[in-house]
Amino acid sequence: MPKDQPDLDLSPKVSDEIRKTTCYMCACRCGINVHMKEGKVAYIEGNKDHPVNQGVLCAKGSAGIMQVNAPSRLKAPMKRVGPRGSGEFEEISWEEALTIATDWLAPVREKHPEKLAFFTGRDQSQSFTSLWAQGFGTPNYAAHGGFCSVNMAAAGIYTMGGAFWEFGQPDWDHTKMFVLFGVAEDHDSNPIKMGIGKIKGRGARVVGVNPIRTGYNAVADDWFGITPGTDGLMIMALIHELFKAGKLDLDYLARFTNASCIVNEDPKSDENGLLMRDDDGQPLVIDKNTGDLAPWNGIGVEPDLATTYRKAGVTHRPVFHLMADRFLDPQYAPDKVAEATGISADRIKQLAADMAHVAFEEAIELDRPWTDFRGKKHDKMIGRPVSMHSMRGISAHSNGFQTCRALHTLQIILGAVETPGGMRFKPPYPKPATAHPKPHGKVTPGAALNGPHLGFAHGPDDLLLHDDGSAIRIDKAFTWENPLSSHGMMHMVISNAHAGDPYKIDTLFMYMANMSWNSSMNSTGVMEMLTDKDEETGEYVIPRIIYSDAYSSEMVAFADLILPDTTYLERHDCISLLDRPICEADAVADAIRWPVVEPDRDVRGFQSVLCELGARLNLPGFVNEDGSQKYEDYADYITNHIRRPGVGPLAGWRMGEDGLQDGRGDPNEGQLDSYIANGGFWHSEVPTEASYYKPFNMAYQDWAVKMGFFDSVQPYIFTPYVEPLRRMQLAAEGHGRVQPPDHLRQQIKDTMDPLPIWYAPLSDNLIDTNEYPVHALTQRPMAMYHSWGTQNAWLRQIHGLNPLYVPTKIWDENKFKDGDWAKVTSPSGVITVPVAHMAALNENTIWTWNAIGKRKGAWALEEDAPEATEGFLLNHLIHELLPEQADGMRWSNSDPITGQAAWFDLRVKIEKTTAPAESQPATPAQKSPVGKGPKSQAWKVGK
């Protein structure tokens, strides 16, 4: 070494200890190694053994240290002392806080349990919080799925027993073509990045269909800058081309989908359009062996796609014939959809041809024998290596459910679901809609609800309606306005409660949901609803608001009682198979969080608080027979709760007769220690012979029962034809006891088609699209995730500003220059915001980053922080209700099938304006109950 070179210590001590837990910076839930020095968090990196992230970690995860030391952390329980929205609070003890909550809630439960609306936002403990709500007896419970991506989730479950992300993933090891539809950078983010890196490394093709070319679309080999809301139309055109060319996996369609099931086509039957069934209720196919009807699942049956069934002068056809009618319709020809989608007919045809080529000319065969549910042995697993992924981008439209259904149908006709190189489900999925609970809403004062709140409706009888037709739930989920609202409709709770429609409530209880700001449509209106007072009584229209959050968010200012939560490194959690698990296609997995550091504030994990509050309220499931508190805290619940015999929140290290075992078993007091010793997670490989064809594969079915996913084997076939939709249509046509109101009949007939359709976003028919020609979208930056954490000191240096990105055409038309501001107007609101030019953008679409804009005084930011002065929300432009219809009615701005908030239907006009002092509307500051952050920081916990 030359004399000038200093002598470096090349092997410094890295940390005193590594504590392995689960990230909570988004919903990916990666494994993390938390390096500790002197009891403090020194460094966070990915856990290489973890099935989700295999060592990698995104910017958010690595910035977790700034989340744990954030100045915005709430410090103690608080009660409001100023007016709602002001942020003026007084710190109180936990005893006082829990006494207040109990005094408010006990009388509600005794008389009108439905007057508690309990909604839990970005909750990762829904199987627990829903149990609490069920015990309380209110029908008014849901998490945030209704304003997030329920269309994707529900369309996937109804069509094939699972969708993307938690349900399924591309077969990264085998796929040769990966097609990504819509904004999708926010869910399953690290696995998708890893997958893209992997397939690009071997030269496989990545195709992006998205109005905005950022992130994954920036690395796509081919980019289709589609017009928002028309993805379904383009997908229908792709299906049209594949049908026209006969590029279909007919064997797969016949054996493994209800394309072979016979439809009752008797126009006089009150079961017209439903599948014909045998005496056991099993749908029927025509068996090639006999030419006769046979149950779909009969041993040895070979379902026929071609043959029809004639009875009493009526010909009944297999679903496949109806699919041909639908998809061969010339209205879906590429040259008919080119203008609306903004994609040329040639490019659509090329994409269809590429899919056909890869699926059928580059097919994969794995030498893995397997046996299907009809007892047929297959000596190979045949793969169609076209894979797809999608999330919010196609989901958050009022045509999103049918668009997502069309996407899954495209996958299915290629034979590219649960086959090598296509899409693979993650245990405990696949799981068809029929294996999920139905919605429950029967209220009994002083007692528990009659079952789980959320589920899958299969017909009008499953709707949550009173005898007079009014909604049972405050959000009007599972009503004729949106019958299949499987995730509830959190975005309608505040406006319905404020309007007293369908009824008034007493207490709004929320967790991790920034409903006064970025998580609501019409944020300004929502703030008014939360602060509005009854003119006669002088009381707030929504009388009481309890809120739990870890940070000083915008929503905190509107609560009457604050129950401060911990940060993610200070708490117990379980990422459970009963909930939204972290499994991968090759392994079932669950995980925990545990307090790797103890809170230095008077805060408690929200779930532990619910254990105590549940006991104080004497809720079933939360008290022992002697009335004492059943679970000391959430860790106690995680270890000891039994959901079904042998099945608890965690599937690893359960107690069996011969010692510890996976899947089923009794509680094990040492279970959490076993998880901690294993790095915070448990996983068990799917047997090789069970790795594909899972819904149909008996090896998988047997393994699933052994692991406790189901209590008996239940193979099923995919359902491109969705009968529950047809049952709703039948009611709209006048059949059956439960009838929709007349004003909704046509909408139900038009939208609830049992086969995928495309219709224009509903608001396009109610506004002048010439006056509002521009589509406006938001997406989350990869390095930030809404605002369920804080405004992170490191990440805000990357994304502290959110200009409105404007495409070249609109930029030039308005003669915009750098530094300009624009007035953006929708039918329901106006914002004035800074603009920036972006060329890689659909020419009629503007967009911005979501939730960078903050209210002054929130998140312990200085009031002149750019997030508050130049940042903005598009939410102000989006109303929770559609414009008035001809009949004077205003419907929810949601998908008419699932109730999914139709954020991305937004249309606006844009014009240049003089720069105001700050972005408009400028909401007055809230007082920070936690003070402000430091003026500088140099965060080094070691010496």
Added chain:
Amino acid sequence: MTTLPTSTEKKLGLVIDLDTCVGCHACVISCKGWNTENYGAPLSDQDPYGANPTGTFLNRVHSYEIQPKDAPAQLIHFPKSCLHCEDAPCVTVCPTGASYKRVEDGIVLVNESDCIGCGLCAWACPYGAREMDAEEKVMKKCTLCVDRIYNENLPEEDREPACVRTCPSNARHFGDFADPDSNVSVLSRERGGMDLMPEMGTKPVNKYLPPRPKDRDRSEDVDILAPFLEPVATETTGFLGWLDKALESMPGGKN
């Protein structure tokens, strides 16, 4: 004036793959975290919760739009940190000898105890890869995680820079360019690894892999692809006639 070694035993550096970088900033923050806690002074942040937050980062991702003439615009994400140049002008300009290039592996470092915070090296660097820490008043730069890559307290598989370990899309690779068979040499050779601003004569060690061509004009493919979309019939009835025949020809069909 500080001298550079005439040669180094190894040439450690990074290959950064612009074809797969999705611009997620994972490398930026992982670097910030490791180097705040480790080598030298922490990477401080000024006004971290205020109007003008500015902190020290050793690695940043820049994004550039490209507008090809007859194809859609593209967005390229471009991570940038010290390139550990063979002819590093930041070293030769240093008045105190604080900036130096290691003989063993070619890593360019700042010996903070000798750094007077004059900033000459940052002026000399054509890449803008050095940042003065406003709190400590010393020059900070990428160390290639010199305190990780040889660190016997880390498992062997973790002895790589934090940015490489964390990169979700596998766009960052670490190795020895002096070894023609190393992973980085092979990748750079096979994928046309490029020097950043070679005209500056700095001979950067880090290489960038260019993005693969995108949005290729497919109009000539129409003939190749046409057979895959050859209609089997134009009417539904004709389609179902085709279906009969297609099913008959399949295994298990009616022969």
